[in-house]
Amino acid sequence: MSQNNYAFIDSQNLNLAILREGWKLDFARFRVFLKRKYHVEKAFLFIGNVPGNEGLYIALQEMGYVVVFKPTLQNRDGVIKGNCDAELVLHTMIQYSQFDKAMIISGDGDFHCLIEYLEENDKLLKVGIPNRYHYSALLRQFRRYFFFVSDLRHKLEYKKR
Numbered sequence: 001m002s003q004n005n006y007a008f009i010d011s012q013n014l015n016l017a018i019l020r021e022g023w024k025l026d027f028a029r030f031r032v033f034l035k036r037k038y039h040v041e042k043a044f045l046f047i048g049n050v051p052g053n054e055g056l057y058i059a060l061q062e063m064g065y066v067v068v069f070k071p072t073l074q075n076r077d078g079v080i081k082g083n084c085d086a087e088l089v090l091h092t093m094i095q096y097s098q099f100d101k102a103m104i105i106s107g108d109g110d111f112h113c114l115i116e117y118l119e120e121n122d123k124l125l126k127v128g129i130p131n132r133y134h135y136s137a138l139l140r141q142f143r144r145y146f147f148f149v150s151d152l153r154h155k156l157e158y159k160k161r
Helices: 011-020 025-039 054-062 085-098 109-120 139-146 147-158
Strands: 004-010 040-048 065-071 100-103 125-128 144-147
Touching: 004 025, 004 085, 004 125, 011 040, 011 125, 011 147, 025 040, 025 147, 040 054, 040 085, 054 065, 065 085, 085 100, 085 109, 085 144, 100 109, 109 125, 109 139, 125 147, 139 144, 144 147
Parallel strands: 004 040, 004 100, 040 065, 100 125, 125 144
Antiparallel strands: none
16 A cells, blocks of 8 residues: 655754754755655645745755745844744645645644644654754654654765765
8 A cells, every 4th residue: 555645844943953963954865765764755845935045945846845935024133034834734734635644844842733633633644853852842742753853864964965
């Protein structure tokens, strides 16, 4: 029986958590990992749309991600804000009937209710926690679904080619 699993990835949470660990994630390798290990047919990557990053967005699409953009704003300090939480939840529910199981990749406790709903409806595959040491305590009840991206550095670290 073939599986039709989807991943919903909070790119900001994933990227910052891995950088905090002192390395960079190879997004191409990560996409292959999700496909091979978890049979992820579609991987939705939620990301702030920052002018000048078009090359990155095209590269991510070429790697096999479905890139979902959030408009961003720059505050007075020059910090760019583009929280994608609502988009991730909305797109998970829009796609709900299309997948067998879903994987949420984020350590953000704001996804507690989504993860809980997926679990209650037997649609939760895994919760990918980016950093083993920094994630919301609200997610602990789903511990049996966890895998830690930070533990996969040997497989997923970006190395200049």
